[in-house]
Amino acid sequence: MRPDPIPFYYRITSGIRITVRPSYLRDRSNPVLGQFVFAYHIRIENVGEQASQLRTRRWLIHDESVGDTVVEGEGVVGEQPHLLPGQVHEYRSFCVLKAPQGWMEGAYRFVRDDGSSFEAIIPRFTLAAEPRADTVS
Template sequence: MNAKKLHDIAVSVEACFIDDQSKPQENRYVFSYTITIHNRGKMGARLISRRWVITDSNGDIREVHGDGVVGEQPSLRPGEGYEYTSGAVLETAVGTMHGSYQMLADDGTHFDATIPSFVLSIPRTLH
C-alpha cells in the first residue's frame, strides 16, 4: 500500500558555474543553483528558514543559516511546487552543498526537508 505521507517535501537541485563572474587567479569561483521544492505530502507547509553546509575541495566548511529563501517564505499546498535560483562563491573549483529547510505545516508541526548533497564544479573538472 502506497499511503501518502502527511509531511513530504521533495527537493531537487541543478547547479551551474558562472564563468564571467569567477576569477580563478584570485581563487573566486561563482556558482548558481536552481532549487525546486515540491510538496508531495497531504498537508500544506511553509518554508520558514534554511541551513546550508558548504564544503570546498580544501575541506573548508561554511554553514549558512537564514530566514526563508531569496527573501521569501513560500507556502506550498499539497501538489504545489516552488522554484528559485541563488548562488555561492567558493575559493576552489570544486565543492559540495547540502542542508535542510525548516518547514511549518498547516497543523503547526515543525519538520525539516532535506536538501540532498550536490556538487559545484567548473566544467571539465570532474569525470
C-alpha cells in the first residue's frame, strides 16, 4: 500500500503563483506537551510578464487550541527575492501548534519594477498531525 501523497495548495494572483506543501514533523513533535511541529515548503513563481520583488509577508496562523496569531515581517527567511518572469524562489519554514490541527493563510506584498505594488495571496492550507499507528480512531 502506497502512503497518501503530500497535499499541496496553490493560487495565482497578479502573475505570481504560490504553491504550498505542508507536512507534519512527527519526530520533532511532542503531543504530550502540546507541541505539534509542521513544516511547509513554499514555491513562488513569477508566471506573469513583469519583474517583481517580494517585500513583506503576513501570515494568519490558526491553532485549534489557542485561536489565531498574525505574523508579519520583511521578506521570507531573511530574503526579499526579485523574480523576473519565469523565475522561481523556494524556501522551507515551520510552525509549532498546541493542537494537532490548524491552518495557515496569508499574503506576500510585491513591488514591480515600475513601482506598483500588489498582494499575492498565500492559499489557506491545512495543518494536521498524522494519527499514530498505535492508536485506534
